[in-house]
Amino acid sequence: MRSNLNEEQLLEKSRWLRINILKMLSKAGSGHPGGSLSAIDILGVLYNNVLQHDPENPHWKERDRLILSKGHICPALYAVLADCGYFHEDELNGLRKYGSMLQGHPCMNKTPGVEVSGGSLGQGLSIATGIALGGRMNQEDFRVYCLMGDGEIQEGQIWEAAMAAGHYKLDHLCGIVDYNGMQIDGAVDEVMTINPCKDKWLAFNWNVIEVDGHDVLKVEEAFKQAEAHKGKPTVIIANTVKGKGVSFMENSAAWHGAAPNHAQLEEALTGLEIKRGVDTK
Amino acid sequence: MRMVDLKLDFNNIQKKPTRDGYGEGLVESGAKNPNVVALGADITASVRVDWFRDQYLDRFISIGIAEQNQVGIAAGLSLTGKVPFVTNYGVFLAGRAWDQIRTTVCYANLNVKLGGAHGGISVGPDGATHQALEEISIMRCLPNMKVVVPADSNETKKATLAAAEIYGPVYIRFGREKVPSITNEDTPFELGEAYCVREGTDVAIIACGVMVYESLVAAEELAKEGIRAMVINNHTVKPLDAKTLIEAARVTGAVVTAEEHQVAGGMGSAVLELLAQSCPVPAKMVGVYDRFGESGDPDVLMKEFGLTSVNVADAVREVLKMKKNAVNREE
Numbered sequence: 001m002r003s004n005l006n007e008e009q010l011l012e013k014s015r016w017l018r019i020n021i022l023k024m025l026s027k028a029g030s031g032h033p034g035g036s037l038s039a040i041d042i043l044g045v046l047y048n049n050v051l052q053h054d055p056e057n058p059h060w061k062e063r064d065r066l067i068l069s070k071g072h073i074c075p076a077l078y079a080v081l082a083d084c085g086y087f088h089e090d091e092l093n094g095l096r097k098y099g100s101m102l103q104g105h106p107c108m109n110k111t112p113g114v115e116v117s118g119g120s121l122g123q124g125l126s127i128a129t130g131i132a133l134g135g136r137m138n139q140e141d142f143r144v145y146c147l148m149g150d151g152e153i154q155e156g157q158i159w160e161a162a163m164a165a166g167h168y169k170l171d172h173l174c175g176i177v178d179y180n181g182m183q184i185d186g187a188v189d190e191v192m193t194i195n196p197c198k199d200k201w202l203a204f205n206w207n208v209i210e211v212d213g214h215d216v217l218k219v220e221e222a223f224k225q226a227e228a229h230k231g232k233p234t235v236i237i238a239n240t241v242k243g244k245g246v247s248f249m250e251n252s253a254a255w256h257g258a259a260p261n262h263a264q265l266e267e268a269l270t271g272l273e274i275k276r277g278v279d280t281k
Numbered sequence: 282m283r284m285v286d287l288k289l290d291f292n293n294i295q296k297k298p299t300r301d302g303y304g305e306g307l308v309e310s311g312a313k314n315p316n317v318v319a320l321g322a323d324i325t326a327s328v329r330v331d332w333f334r335d336q337y338l339d340r341f342i343s344i345g346i347a348e349q350n351q352v353g354i355a356a357g358l359s360l361t362g363k364v365p366f367v368t369n370y371g372v373f374l375a376g377r378a379w380d381q382i383r384t385t386v387c388y389a390n391l392n393v394k395l396g397g398a399h400g401g402i403s404v405g406p407d408g409a410t411h412q413a414l415e416e417i418s419i420m421r422c423l424p425n426m427k428v429v430v431p432a433d434s435n436e437t438k439k440a441t442l443a444a445a446e447i448y449g450p451v452y453i454r455f456g457r458e459k460v461p462s463i464t465n466e467d468t469p470f471e472l473g474e475a476y477c478v479r480e481g482t483d484v485a486i487i488a489c490g491v492m493v494y495e496s497l498v499a500a501e502e503l504a505k506e507g508i509r510a511m512v513i514n515n516h517t518v519k520p521l522d523a524k525t526l527i528e529a530a531r532v533t534g535a536v537v538t539a540e541e542h543q544v545a546g547g548m549g550s551a552v553l554e555l556l557a558q559s560c561p562v563p564a565k566m567v568g569v570y571d572r573f574g575e576s577g578d579p580d581v582l583m584k585e586f587g588l589t590s591v592n593v594a595d596a597v598r599e600v601l602k603m604k605k606n607a608v609n610r611e612e
Contacts, residue, residue, distance in 0.1 A: 107388070116356070117384065117388045118384065123353050123381055126350045127356050127357040127360070127385060130354035130359075130360070131357040131358070131361055133358060134357060134358040134363050137339075137363070157350055157353065160347040160349060160350035161354075164345070164354065
């Protein structure tokens with residue numbers, strides 16, 4: 001399924017997904033809005049215009065796979081999966097509640113459309129590399145995408161996986177770094193710099209594309225370039241804004257892992273309502 | 282309780298490393314199932330995965346020295362229908378990649394097989410850093426995981442074949458040194474089924490790995506003193522064969538556990554967790570008591586760390602005193 005939405009439709013989709021993210025987090029009373037909002041435009045583009053997938057048949061063998069390595073932003077993934085029809089939107093109300101299919105971090109055996117369980121940072125790129133290797137051995141031509149956080153790539157295992165994917169020239173693997181510059185303790189540059197980020201990936205034999213992670217058309221174009229690039233895996237370094245779309249959450253580490261209360265939700269929704277049909281950049 | 286007469290001639294027992302059984306089992310699994318793949322970690326020959334690599338080069342994936350990535354890639358491979366075998370030294374596999382095994386493999390119940398080589402103190406000269414004495418504890422506490430500690434090379438081969446055939450994570454522990462081959466190709470083996478290799482009514486020695494042989498030797502010695510010791514080969518530490526173990530405890534009224542591993546959390550702990558709740562009897566544990574290993578000749582280390590037939594026999598004599606005292610108190 002590819003919807004091939006135009007820019008206006010993608011932006012409207014993003015606005016709606018942001019509203020759902022905020023509502024579900026507020027209802028849950030805990031969770032991670034900052035990274036969910038920075039990555040949602042990328043996920044919206046992926047699930048509407050890039051991935052070959054079928055919400056009616058989540059285990060379709062030939063589907064493209066998205067591995068969410070930064071598992072804590074699963075509210076963004078859940079919003080997109082519900083929007084695609086993997087499960088009913090009412091399920092979003094159960095986020096983080098006992099008995100819900102929507103766990104605090106992704107669980108593949110509970111949630112249709114979630115490819116892997118995770119939340120312990122740094123593990124997704126290895127899994128994505130294994131899926132890409134298995135696909136190649138099986139002579140299946142699906143693509144594998146892996147969404148990572150910028151703080152997350154401080155984990156050593158990411159670079160073990162990067163080395164292996166480069167070594168095996170997995171050009172059907174595409175990593176995305178949600179480079180919002182913030183992590184729990186503050187600015188990534190101050191906590192533990194990941195720079196020069198681009199040079200690191202180049203040194204591990206990856207093709208690198210840098211893009212504005214909120215410019216939906218450029219993000220889509222980056223995915224096309226990644227698919228066209230042969231002989232190496234590609235990483236898209238997506239420059240994003242933590243908490244994007246909610247003025248009081250933007251560029252704030254405090255909103256990494258705190259849910260909005262009722263009044264804050266109202267304020268956020270009012271801001272997003274005003275943006276209906278308007279470019280959210 | 283299944284009885285198996287091993288028909289042993291203690292004066293004429295062949296020896297073979299359990300890692301050889303793993304290597305043979307992996308090759309045979311590869312022949313049976315084209316989806317079986319093996320991940321190498323630079324120690325390929327040392328853990329006998331070279332035998333698989335030489336036969337099925339297109340199903341061998343070199344990962345280099347990166348245990349966490351090795352487990353993660355195996356998880357990904359399993360999601361494409363492969364049956365990946367991750368082989369590494371037990372200390373590094375179970376220890377260094379524990380979180381990957383826990384969250385990526387076990388939480389999702391992925392079909393990943395873990396071969397933990399160089400288990401136990403008998404690794405010898407390499408010393409404490411390479412002697413895995415904790416894997417049973419830290420693997421068996423994981424939901425969905427199965428843990429097998431085969432007694433010899435033949436049994437390791439059977440365990441490897443069985444692991445390839447069932448769905449879900451399995452940890453197989455094997456060693457580097459030659460150990461007595463007490464079973465043969467025809468000896469029955471079922472994952473999850475302990476079996477009795479020597480009948481007895483005074484005490485049940487419940488052992489795994491090379492300690493099954495040591496326990497049989499101890500039982501021979503004890504027989505000379507009129508002590509009739511039952512010996513159970515408890516190769517599957519998880520899931521435990523509760524029926525057999527409870528029956529052994531009920532029939533004999535005293536238990537000794539024996540393993541080449543820390544007593545904290547190991548096979549003996551698993552057995553006593555069960556018996557304390559279902560059939561409490563006096564018990565003694567043979568194993569390593571809260572210390573790291575060190576370099577040395579394997580035989581010397583086994584003696585030094587209390588892991589021989591002599592130690593098992595001593596534990597039996599101790600537990601029989603406890604049993605007698607308990608009976609006297611009741612009277």
